[in-house]
Amino acid sequence: QSVLTQPPSVSAAPGQKVTISCSGSSSNIGNNYVSWYQQFPGTAPKLLIYENYERPSGIPDRFSGSKSGTSATLGITGLQTGDEADYYCGAWDTSLRLWVFGGGTKLTV
Amino acid sequence: EVQLVESGGDLVQPGGSLRLSCVASGFSFSNYWMHWVRQAPGKGLVWVSRINTEGTSTSYADSVKGRFTISRDNAKNTLYLQMNSLRAEDTAVYYCARGKDQSHWGQGTLVTVSS
Numbered sequence: 190q191s192v193l194t195q196p197p198s199v200s201a202a203p204g205q206k207v208t209i210s211c212s213g214s215s216s217n218i219g220n221n222y223v224s225w226y227q228q229f230p231g232t233a234p235k236l237l238i239y240e241n242y243e244r245p246s247g248i249p250d251r252f253s254g255s256k257s258g259t260s261a262t263l264g265i266t267g268l269q270t271g272d273e274a275d276y277y278c279g280a281w282d283t284s285l286r287l288w289v290f291g292g293g294t295k296l297t298v
Numbered sequence: 299e300v301q302l303v304e305s306g307g308d309l310v311q312p313g314g315s316l317r318l319s320c321v322a323s324g325f326s327f328s329n330y331w332m333h334w335v336r337q338a339p340g341k342g343l344v345w346v347s348r349i350n351t352e353g354t355s356t357s358y359a360d361s362v363k364g365r366f367t368i369s370r371d372n373a374k375n376t377l378y379l380q381m382n383s384l385r386a387e388d389t390a391v392y393y394c395a396r397g398k399d400q401s402h403w404g405q406g407t408l409v410t411v412s413s
Contacts, residue, residue, distance in 0.1 A: 191342070224399050226343070233406055234335075234343060239399040277343050279400070287357050288333065288345040288400075 192217060193278055195291035201268050201298065209263040209294045211278030217289055218280050223261040225254055226277045228293075234277065238263065268298045300324040300402045302394050307407030314384050314411070320377040320394030320404055328372035330397045334379045336390035337406075346392070347379065362388075384411045 194212040201207040211223065225238035236245055238254035241261065253264040261278055278291040306318040320332070334346040347358045347368040356368050367380040377394050391406040 222399070226400070228343075233393055233403040234395075234400075235403070236399060236401045239401065245401060275342075279343075279345075281398075287359055288348060290335075290343045290345060293342040 191292040192282060192285070192289035193280065193291035195276075195278060195294045197292070198295045198297065200296070203268055203270060203298055205268050206264065206266045207268060207296065209265075209276050209278075209296070211261045211263070211291050213259050213261075213280060213289070215259055216284035217259075217282040218256065218261055219259040220283060221281045223254065223256055224279045225252075225261075225263045226279065228275045228277065237276075265296070270298050272296060273298050300396065302396060302402060302404035304392065304394055304404040304407040307392065307409045309410045309412065310384055311413050312385060312411055315380070315382045316384065316409060318379040318381065318392055318394075318407060318409070320379075322375045322377065322396070325396070327370075327375040332368075332370060332377045332397075333395045333400055334368060334377075335393045335395055335400070335403075336388075336409075337393070338387075338390040341390075344390075349377070381409070384409075386411050 222240045226234040227237050228234040241256040242254040251266045255262050275293045277293045282289045301323045304320045333348045349356050349368045353370045365383045369378045389411045391408050393406045394404045396402040
């Protein structure tokens with residue numbers, strides 16, 4: 190059971206938009222930055238979003254992040270088949286004093 | 299270019315020990331917190347441990363506390379994870395990741411705990 194809750198899977202057609210939610214609490218998402226990671230099978234995770242909505246260099250603006258209260262959302266527009274991957278949210282938990290991940294969401298395009 | 303290269307993964311019997319290494323290059327290693335994250339086969343990411351820049355502050359997941367020790371050698375640009383009293387449930391790919399946001403990850407090293 191992950192501290193952060195994500196839907197196990199989401200799907201949408203190519204060209205459409207999808208959102209992936211990440212629900213936490215005041216000790217993690219509510220008072221700390223949220224990061225999002227993309228992982229293709231057999232490869233290492235890659236940072237997509239940091240500090241709630243910032244994109245690292247090289248990440249297209251089709252990917253966006255937002256946060257409200259104790260929940261965060263990853264948005265992906267203009268879906269491509271190449272976006273099919275697992276997506277994880279993560280945040281520091283101040284009460285537990287450790288980093289927590291969501292259980293991951295498998296995106297099907 | 300930022301590079302993180304893990305090594306040390308192996309097949310080990312339950313109760314055994316292993317030390318993982320993560321060699322960093324392409325950035326000033328001593329300026330960044332570092333993490334270890336693991337992923338069991340077919341499962342999600344699980345944070346294991348983190349260490350501050352000087353190596354004076356560490357945190358651990360409850361599942362490894364008292365068995366695993368994270369450390370670093372800034373002179374060698376290397377992060378370590380000493381794993382003792384290994385259990386079958388520690389079987390996973392272990393990744394090192396850079397910085398508070400885990401902005402860069404290594405390719406991972408596989409640890410298999412089995413008799």
